[in-house]
Structures are given as C-alpha cells and as structure tokens.
Amino acid sequence: xxxxxxxxxxxxxxxxxxxxxxxxxGDYIARILTGPRHLRVERPLYKLIGVDPAADQTWxxxxxxxxxxxxxxxxFLYLFQRIQNHLWLSLGFPAVPAPTAWNTAASFxxxxxxxxxxxxxxxxxxxxMAGLAVQNFLSAAVxxxxxxxxxxxxxxxxxxxxxxxxxxxxxxxxxxxxxVSLVFAVVLVASGVVENLHAxxxxxxxxxxxxxxxxxxxxxxxxxxxLGTNGGGFYNANxxxxxxxxxxxxxxxxxxxxxxxxxxxxxxxxxxxGDNRQGYAIVSVMTLYWVVSASLMTFFEWQxxxxxxxxxxxxxxxxxxxxxxxxSSLFASSTTLTSTGAVNAAHDSLTPLGGxxxxxxxxxxxxxxxxxxxxxxxxLVLAIVTVFVAGLMVGRTPEYLGKKLSAREMKFASLxxxxxxxxxxxxxxxAMSFKAERAAMLNSGAHGFTEVLYAFTSAANNNGSAFxxxxxxxxxxxxTLGLVMLFGRFLPMVFVLALAGSLARQKxxxxxxxxxxxxxxxxxxxxxxxxxxxxxxxxxxxxALGPLAEGLHK
Amino acid sequence: xxxxxxxxVRLHLTGLRLLLVFTVICGIAxxxxxxxxxxxxxxxxxxxxxxxxxxxxxxxxxxxxxFTLRRIDPKAPSVPxxxxxxxxxxxxxxxxxxxxxxxxxxxxxxxxGLTKTVQARRLAIxxxxxxxxSSVPPDAVTGSGSGLDPDISPAYAYEQVNRVAHSRRLPxxxxxxxxxxxxxxxxxxxxxxxxxxxxxxxxxLARLG
Numbered sequence: 223x224x225x226x227x228x229x230x231x232x233x234x235x236x237x238x239x240x241x242x243x244x245x246x247x248g249d250y251i252a253r254i255l256t257g258p259r260h261l262r263v264e265r266p267l268y269k270l271i272g273v274d275p276a277a278d279q280t281w282x283x284x285x286x287x288x289x290x291x292x293x294x295x296x297x298f299l300y301l302f303q304r305i306q307n308h309l310w311l312s313l314g315f316p317a318v319p320a321p322t323a324w325n326t327a328a329s330f331x332x333x334x335x336x337x338x339x340x341x342x343x344x345x346x347x348x349x350x351m352a353g354l355a356v357q358n359f360l361s362a363a364v365x366x367x368x369x370x371x372x373x374x375x376x377x378x379x380x381x382x383x384x385x386x387x388x389x390x391x392x393x394x395x396x397x398x399x400x401x402v403s404l405v406f407a408v409v410l411v412a413s414g415v416v417e418n419l420h421a422x423x424x425x426x427x428x429x430x431x432x433x434x435x436x437x438x439x440x441x442x443x444x445x446x447x448x449l450g451t452n453g454g455g456f457y458n459a460n461x462x463x464x465x466x467x468x469x470x471x472x473x474x475x476x477x478x479x480x481x482x483x484x485x486x487x488x489x490x491x492x493x494x495x496g497d498n499r500q501g502y503a504i505v506s507v508m509t510l511y512w513v514v515s516a517s518l519m520t521f522f523e524w525q526x527x528x529x530x531x532x533x534x535x536x537x538x539x540x541x542x543x544x545x546x547x548x549x550s551s552l553f554a555s556s557t558t559l560t561s562t563g564a565v566n567a568a569h570d571s572l573t574p575l576g577g578x579x580x581x582x583x584x585x586x587x588x589x590x591x592x593x594x595x596x597x598x599x600x601x602l603v604l605a606i607v608t609v610f611v612a613g614l615m616v617g618r619t620p621e622y623l624g625k626k627l628s629a630r631e632m633k634f635a636s637l638x639x640x641x642x643x644x645x646x647x648x649x650x651x652x653a654m655s656f657k658a659e660r661a662a663m664l665n666s667g668a669h670g671f672t673e674v675l676y677a678f679t680s681a682a683n684n685n686g687s688a689f690x691x692x693x694x695x696x697x698x699x700x701x702t703l704g705l706v707m708l709f710g711r712f713l714p715m716v717f718v719l720a721l722a723g724s725l726a727r728q729k730x731x732x733x734x735x736x737x738x739x740x741x742x743x744x745x746x747x748x749x750x751x752x753x754x755x756x757x758x759x760x761x762x763x764x765x766a767l768g769p770l771a772e773g774l775h776k
Numbered sequence: 777x778x779x780x781x782x783x784x785v786r787l788h789l790t791g792l793r794l795l796l797v798f799t800v801i802c803g804i805a806x807x808x809x810x811x812x813x814x815x816x817x818x819x820x821x822x823x824x825x826x827x828x829x830x831x832x833x834x835x836x837x838x839x840x841x842x843f844t845l846r847r848i849d850p851k852a853p854s855v856p857x858x859x860x861x862x863x864x865x866x867x868x869x870x871x872x873x874x875x876x877x878x879x880x881x882x883x884x885x886x887x888x889g890l891t892k893t894v895q896a897r898r899l900a901i902x903x904x905x906x907x908x909x910s911s912v913p914p915d916a917v918t919g920s921g922s923g924l925d926p927d928i929s930p931a932y933a934y935e936q937v938n939r940v941a942h943s944r945r946l947p948x949x950x951x952x953x954x955x956x957x958x959x960x961x962x963x964x965x966x967x968x969x970x971x972x973x974x975x976x977x978x979x980x981l982a983r984l985g
Contacts, residue, residue, distance in 0.1 A: 223966060231966040271794045290784075291791035298795055342876055352803030359802045360795070388794060395798060400806065407810045414838060417807075417814040417822045422876060428834045428978050429843040429860055435824055435836055436875050441814070442807040459868075459878035462921030464838035465824065470968020528885025533894040536914030540880040543864070543915050543927035546969035550921075567921045568880035577885075669884035691882035772886060 229520060229548025232474060236552070237509075239478055240485050247482065248489020248501065254393050255370045255385075256494060267392055278383035281723025284371055285716060287387035288364060292331050292712065295357060299327040302353040303345075312346035313421045321700035328704035330354050332711035333361035333593055335447070335454030335563055335686035336703060338694045342436050342457050347419055354454060355443040359403075362450025362483075363394040365595030368715050369487065372599050373494045375725030376623045384722050398483075399450060406479060407445045413475075414468035415441040440465055448479035451593040453563030453686040461553070461566040462542055473549050473566060480562045484508075484591035487598040495623055499741035504601055506746045507753065511590035512559055515583050520551040522576035527773065531573060540568025551576070558583035561593030563686025570665070570673065570689040577689065578769025581676050584683045585761045586753060587642060593684065599718045601753075603638045605740065606631065606721075608752045612738050622740060624730040631724055638717040642682050642710055643760045649678040649706055650764065659698055664691030668775075672768035677703065679761075682710035827975065829982055837975050840866065840926040842873045856904065858943040860981070861928070861936050861955075863974045864915055865897060868923025880921045894918065905939045927971035930959045940981070954980055 260268070260275055268275045279287065303318035303326060318326070322339050329336040335358075339345070345354065367390035374384050411417045420437030427433050440456045444466050447453060453460075461467040461476060485505065492501020524547055526537035541550045550567040557564050558580045569580055583590075589601040610627055613620025620627040627635075653659045653674050663670035673689040680687055681703045688694075694703060739745060781789070814822030824836045835841050843860035854871050856862050866872030867881040883890040897917040902909040913931040933955045941951040958977045962968050 223962070225969075228962055228966040235966075267797060270797050272790055286787060287791070290787045291794065294788055294791040295795055298792070340877070340879070342878065351807040352799055355807070356795075356799050356803040360798060388790065391794065395802065400802060404806070404810070408813055411810065411814045411818050411822050414821045414825055416824045417811050418824075419811060420823070423833075425833050425835060427841045428829060428975070428982055429841070429857055430846060431842050431844065433835060433839070433841050433873065434876050435826070435839065437824065439807040439811055441822075442810040446802075457878050457922075459880070459922035459924070462880070463878050464836075464922060464924055464926060468825070468838050470963040474963075474967050526885075530883070530887055530890040530894055531885045533891050533898070534914045534918045536918075537885070538914040538920075539883065539885070539890065539894075539918040540921045541918075542920050542922060542925050543929055543971045544925075544968050549968055565921070568882050570882040570884060571880060573885050664882055665884040665887055667886075669886060689882070690880070691884070772884075775886075 225546070225548060232549060233516060233552055236474065236478060240481060243482050244486050244489050244505070247486035249493055251366070251398060251486065251490040252493035254397050255390065255490065261396065264392055264396055267396070268388070271388060271392070273386070273388040275386065275389045277386060279386055280382045281371065281384045281719045281726070284384055284387050285719045288368065288715060288719070289712065291387070292364070295331045295360065296327045299330060299353050299357060300324060303327070303349055306346050306349045309346070309348050311348040311419060315344060315346050318344060321697045322695070325700040325704040328707045329686065330357035330452070330454060331361055332684050332707045333365060333450070333452060333561055333596070334681060334684040334707045334711070335452045336681055336688065336707065337454055337686070338700055338703070340458035341455055347438055350443060350456060351439045355446060358443065358446040358450045358452040358454070359395055359399050360391070362399060362446070362452065362594045363391050365593055366394050366483070366487070367391055367595065368718055369595040369599040371722040372602055372718055373491050375722035376495050376625055378726045379728065379730050381726050382723065384719070384726055399446065402449055403442070403445045406449070406475070407442045409475065410441040410444055410472060413472045415444055415472060416465045417441040436465065444476070445479065447564060448476045448562065449483065451480055451484065451560045451562040453557065455564065461564045462568070467566055470544055470549055473545055473553065476564070477553055477556050480560055480564065481556055481591060483594045484560055484597040487591070487595065491598060491602070497741065500623065503741045503746050503749070504598070504605065507601065507749050508589065508591040508597070510750055511586065511753070512556070515559055515579055515590070516552050516555040519555040519576050519579045520548055522573045522579065523547045523551045525573065527573050527575070537573055537576075540571035542566065554580055555583060557687055558685060559586075559588065559590045559592070561588045561596055561684045561686070563680060565687050568690060569676070569687055570691045574669070574769055574773030577672060578765065578773055580687070581672065581679055581769060582758065582761070582765065584679045584685045585646070585758065587757050588683050588685065589753065596684070603635050603718070603721070604752055604756070605749055606635045607639065607756060608745070608749045609738060609740065610635070611752065612748060618736055621731055621737060624733065625725045625728050626731055631721060634717045634721040634724065638714050639756060641713045641717070645682040645706055645710055646678045646761070647764060649682065649702065650675050653678070653702070662693045662696065662699060664693070668768055668772040672772065675764055675768050678706060681706040684711050827979055829979060834979070835975055837973060838926055839875055839924045840864070840873050840974060842871060843978060858904070858939055860978050861933060861940060861974050864925050864928060865917070865919045866923040866925070867919045873924060875924055878922050878924055880923060881919045905936055907935055911935060926973050926975050928974055930955070930970055930972055933958070933972040933977065946984070954984070
C-alpha cells in the first residue's frame with residue numbers, strides 16, 4: 223500500500239471511531255451533568271469531602287471553589303515535589319528545585335503539562351503517580367465542570383445558580399475519567415506500554431555495552447495524559463518514547479483518546495440545550511479546522527522543505543520509524559488543536575510550515591476540538607461573538623439559544639478573546655527584548671524566534687508541547703511561564719463563569735422569524751470565519767516573523 | 777465550642793479534602809490496580825518487553841541500543857561495529873541510546889549544523905556499508921524523536937546486508953533472508969510504517985553464531 227493511502231486510511235478510521243463515540247459519549251456526559259441521582263459510591267465521597275451535594279452555587283461561589291481548589295492543588299503539588307527525597311519510590315532523586323517545582327505545579331494544575339524537567343531524571347514514581355497523574359484527572363474534570371456552567375447558563379432561566387463544583391468534579395471523575403482510564407490503561411499495557419514500580423535496571427546489551435532500562439507506572443498515566451488532554455510525558459521524550467507509545471496501534475489509540483471527549487462535548491451541549499442540531503453545528507466547525515490542519519501538516523511534512531531535511535531526503539529528523547510521517551503529522555496536529563501537548567515527534571524539527579501549523583493550531587485558542595471542556599467553552603464564546611457580529615449586520619439585538627447578548631455578555635466574551643493573545647504577544651516581546659532570555663534559544667534566526675513564540679503560545683493556551691530546543695530551565699523562564707500558564711487558564715475561566723451567571727439570570731426570549739439560526743450551514747460558515755479572522759489574524763505579524771519568514775524563504 | 781472557621785478557610789479545606797480523597801483513588805489505588813493487572817496478565821509487556829540471549833536479559837525489544845566496538849578509553853568516540861546491523865543516529869545521552877536521557881536533537885529543518893551532520897553521516901554510512909551515498913535512506917541519517925528508536929526502514933536494513941555478511945563470513949543470502957524475516961508490515965495494513973527492529977534482528981544474528 224502506498225504511504226499516502228495508508229495515511230488517509232488511518233485518519234479515516236479515526237474519524238469513524240470519533241463519529242461512533244459522538245452520540246453515546248456526549249449523551250452520557252450530559253446525563254452526568256444533569257442527572258438528579260447520586261451514585262451509591264459518590265455519597266460517602268461527599269461525606270469525606272464535607273459538601274452538601276444538593277446545594278447549588280452561584281457563579282461567583284462556583285468560581286471561588288474552582289480557584290480555591292486550584293490554589294490548594296498548586297501548593298500541594300509543589301510541596302510534594304519539594305519533599306520527594308523523603309518519600310517512597312523516589313528512585314534516589316533529590317527534591318525538585320524550587321523554580322522547577324513551581325513551574326511544574328502550575329503546569330499540571332492548569333492542564334498545560336509543560337515540562338521544564340526531564341521525567342526520567344527528575345521525578346520519582348510516587349510524585350509521578352500520586353502527584354502529577356492525579357492532576358491529569360483533576361484538571362481535565364475542572365475544564366468540563368466549567369463548560370457545564372456555561373451550558374447551564376443557556377438552559378436555566380431566572381436563577382443565580384449554575385451548579386455545584388464539588389459535585390460536577392466528583393461525578394466527572396467517578397463516572398467518566400476513571401472508568402475509561404481503567405479500560406484503556408489495560409489495553410495499553412497489553413499493547414506494550416510499561417506498568418511497574420521498578421527503578422532503572424542496568425543490563426549488558428547484545429554487543430556487550432551497558433544500558434539502563436527504566437521502569438515506572440507509565441500506562442496508567444499515559445491513558446489519562448491523553449484522555450484528559452494533559453500531555454505531560456512520563457519520560458522526557460513523551461509519546462515518542464517506545465515505553466509510552468510502542469506501536470503504530472497505540473499511537474492511533476492515543477490520538478483517539480486525546481480527541482474523544484472534546485469531540486463528544488458538542489453533543490453534550492446539544493443534548494442539554496434540547497436541540498442536537500446545535501451540537502452538530504459546533505462539531506462541524508471543529509471538524510473542519512481539524513481536517514484542514516491535519517491535511518496541511520501532513521502535506522508539509524511529506525514535502526520536507528528545509529536544507530537539513532532536503533539533505534536527508536525526508537522529514538525524519540525527530541520522528542520514529544514505526545510511526546513515520548503520516549502518523550506523526552496526525553498526532554502533531556491533534557495534540558496542538560486540543561490542549562494536550564503530548565508529542566510523538568520533535569516539533570522543533572518539523573518543517574518550517576509544518577511547525578507553523580502547530581503553533582497556529584494553538585493560537586486559534588484550541589477550539590478544534592480543544593481541551594476537555596476548555597475547547598467547548600472557547601468555541602461557544604466565539605459563537606457568541608459570531609451571533610453578535612451577525613446581529614450588528616442586520617441591526618437586531620443579538621440572541622443565542624433564547625438568551626439576549628447585551629453589553630454585559632459581550633464584555634465578558636471580548637475579555638475572554640483578548641486575554642490569551644495579550645499574554646502570548648506581550649510575553650514573547652518581553653522575552654525577546656532580554657539578551658539573557660534570548661540566549662535560551664537553541665536555533666538561530668526566524669526558527670529561534672518561533673521557539674520563543676511557541677513557548678508562550680503553548681503556555682498561555684495550556685497546551686504544553688514545545689519547540690524543545692529552547693532551554694527553559696532558568697529561574698526566569700520557569701517563573702514567567704508558570705505565571706503565564708496560570709493567567710492563561712484562570713482569567714478566561716473567570717469570564718466564562720461570569721458569562722454563565724449572566725445568562726442564567728435572564729428570562730428566555732421566544733424565537734421569532736428574525737432570530738438567527740445557529741444550527742444551519744450559514745452559521746457554521748460564519749463561525750468558521752470568525753475563528754479565523756478574530757483569533758487567527760491577531761497573531762499574523764508574529765507568525766510573519768517566525769514560521770512564515772522561515773517557510774516562505776527561498 | 778470552638779469558633780467556626782472563616783468561610784474562606786473552610787472553602788480551602790474542602791478543596792484539600794477532595795484533593796486528598798482523589799489522590800488516594802486516582803493516584804494510589806488506580807495505578808496499583810493497573811500494575812497488579814499488568815503483573816498478572818501481561819508481565820512481559822508491563823516490565824518492558826525484555827529480551828534474553830542465553831538466558832541473560834540483554835535489553836528491551838522496544839528500546840534501540842548501540843552496536844559499537846568496545847572502547848579502551850571511555851572518552852574516545854564510539855565506533856560502529858561492522859558485524860552488527862546499525863540503528864539510527866541517536867540524541868539520547870552522550871553516546872546515544874541512553875534511556876536515562878531520552879530525547880531528540882531539536883535542531884530546526886534549516887539548521888546549518890544539522891545539514892552538515894546529515895551530509896557527513898551520509899558519506900560515513902556509504903563508506904562503511906560500501907554503497908553509493910545517494911542510496912542511504914532518510915532514517916539512516918536523521919535522529920529519532922526519542923533517541924531510542926528500535927527500528928530502521930527495510931531499505932536501511934537491506935543496505936547493511938553485504939557489510940554484515942562479509943564481516944561475519946556468512947553467505948549474503950542467509951543474512952538477506954534473516955532481514956526479510958524481520959520486516960514488520962504496517963499494523964492492520966495501514967497504521968505506521970514498514971520497519972525492521974534492529975534489536976530483534978541482531979539478536980537473531982547472535983543466535984545464528
């Protein structure tokens with residue numbers, strides 16, 4: 223079979239699998255978020271946590287819970303790393319240095335999973351499984367919980383209550399993330415991903431040298447790393463490492479896992495607002511961007527532009543032979559369009575325009591399909607902007623799903639959209655203006671600039687993948703990027719929750735002949751345009767200095 | 777009776793309690809359960825797909841390893857051993873294929889250093905294997921993402937057949953047949969790429985004597 227056809231078939235199988243999961247998984251998540259009953263296992267958990275599961279919160283109380291919980295998580299994870307040398311399974315590693323521990327704590331709590339450390343040289347097994355992997359579960363659930371309030375903003379009327387954070391979180395963990403992880407962790411172990419608690423074992427190789435074979439509870443972490451769109455690798459090489467991703471089959475499965483929840487959430491949205499067509503409209507826009515991105519990425523990698531890649535005769539630098547161009551491109555594009563940031567190839571060595579696609583994917587705000595929960599709230603904010611723009615065109619007060627979009631709602635939507643680009647562009651500008659920070663670049667010229675731009679884009683969008691040539695172990699980079707991740711995660715959440723509260727308070731307005739349909743192809747087209755123009759174009763000057771300057775250079 | 781805690785403190789304590797509960801469930805119970813299942817049902821895979829030669833563990837079939845000549849001076853550059861099939865270049869550790877330092881070169885597609893390295897590798901491999909430089913495939917002159925890639929392309933494996941056969945005084949046909957036996961197709965016919973696992977191939981070579 224020729225490679226193009228094989229590459230096409232693997233993507234087709236992925237689309238088929240995602241389409242098959244769309245309805246059952248989306249409906250299931252809707253039931254988790256709306257069902258009145260608590261499971262028998264959940265009631266004692268609420269007792270242990272000390273919350274009344276029947277008490278609904280206002281948007282402000284919900285927000286305070288999110289922030290308090292996240293602050294505690296950052297602190298806990300920071301301390302955990304700082305004392306790892308006194309705990310079990312530390313493998314003899316010392317305490318993680320303060321700047322790295324801070325960066326890593328911020329990174330895993332914000333669902334970014336940016337790694338300024340090398341897993342196999344820094345983290346003991348206990349920190350990996352009971353510290354880092356726990357945040358893989360929790361941060362993914364927080365994202366879905368926040369989008370649940372936004373959907374409730376549309377479905378509830380004349381109330382100041384948007385749900386109970388502790389209940390949403392517990393249910394998503396107990397009913398969704400944990401059971402799915404259990405099943406696929408076993409599948410991954412069966413397929414060759416390691417799962418043990420051994421320290422590295424030194425052996426004599428076939429040719430008589432020595433090699434140190436690492437151990438670790440990898441499979442259990444690998445599955446939630448993808449499913450929760452986290453992306454923090456157990457080992458430094460992440461999903462390129464054969465112990466994390468041993469075959470082309472596990473590679474395909476990992477791409478499926480990192481996409482499946484985010485692609486099913488529009489169904490949850492459609493189901494909860496009582497009109498499945500609304501979900502289809504949103505998922506169409508997500509699919510459109512995903513297909514275009516994956517196709518362009520694959521095309522550019524096949525072309526292998528760049529002097530080094532031309533000299534090699536193919537874009538195999540930083541890629542694994544068992545995976546090859548097509549599977550690496552599909553992974554790269556999926557991981558940057560979600561907030562995953564796991565990598566199965568070195569993004570720094572992608573072709574100039576292929577790497578440009580990766581950074582642009584994140585710049586779109588990770589909405590195609592985006593992180594668990596954060597992808598859907600990102601695109602719903604853009605849908606609100608679209609409805610507003612359409613309303614301006616015809617001179618009507620815009621309304622979305624029976625809720626009026628007044629100045630208040632538009633302020634929150636605008637703030638949401640402005641936050642991330644501001645952080646990325648100001649951060650990149652500041653870093654580039656300091657000589658010492660510029661020295662962190664491995665590559666020179668336009669490619670070096672792209673490394674810095676990529677780092678800030680990845681951190682602010684909570685992606686976590688990197689042009690890893692950049693040395694980010696200095697105090698400045700660790701501290702700055704830690705702050706960027708926290709602002710990039712929680713400022714948008716503030717605006718989403720405020721928006722949810724504002725929508726829930728409203729009386730519904732009946733739909734009339736003049737109401738814009740938000741489920742038809744016209745709206746899909748308009749929303750796609752708004753994504754590209756409002757979000758994408760913000761970054762055009764920065765892209766022109768980086769990937770475009772390198773990629774269009776003759 | 778003690779004074780009730782301020783609401784803000786109570787809120788953070790609730791957060792801490794939820795965090796601790798799920799640290800026990802997702803961070804301790806869940807990975808231990810998966811580890812238990814792994815040890816019981818899939819011990820080979822769970823422990824890293826180790827391979828043995830004469831009863832001794834000599835590596836993992838998933839991790840590439842060096843096939844270089846023994847060095848007297850540990851600081852001297854490593855030299856590929858012509859009797860073995862050679863893996864791809866590796867950026868993991870100083871000598872390559874060091875699983876305690878997995879990773880890629882991270883050099884950009886237009887990097888002049890990488891361009892020169894690729895050209896130098898092409899010439900060195902052509903000389904080593906006695907083939908034309910233009911017939912050296914891309915995977916032979918580029919480093920992988922993990923630095924631990926156990927596989928090479930079938931083209932690179934076949935290219936090394938003559939050299940391996942001559943230095944082992946084996947019939948070329950025997951070595952070629954061995955390579956043919958070790959070409960793995962795409963998973964399900966369309967996932968990934970055709971490849972030859974160098975560790976498995978060299979292990980078979982070692983068993984040949």
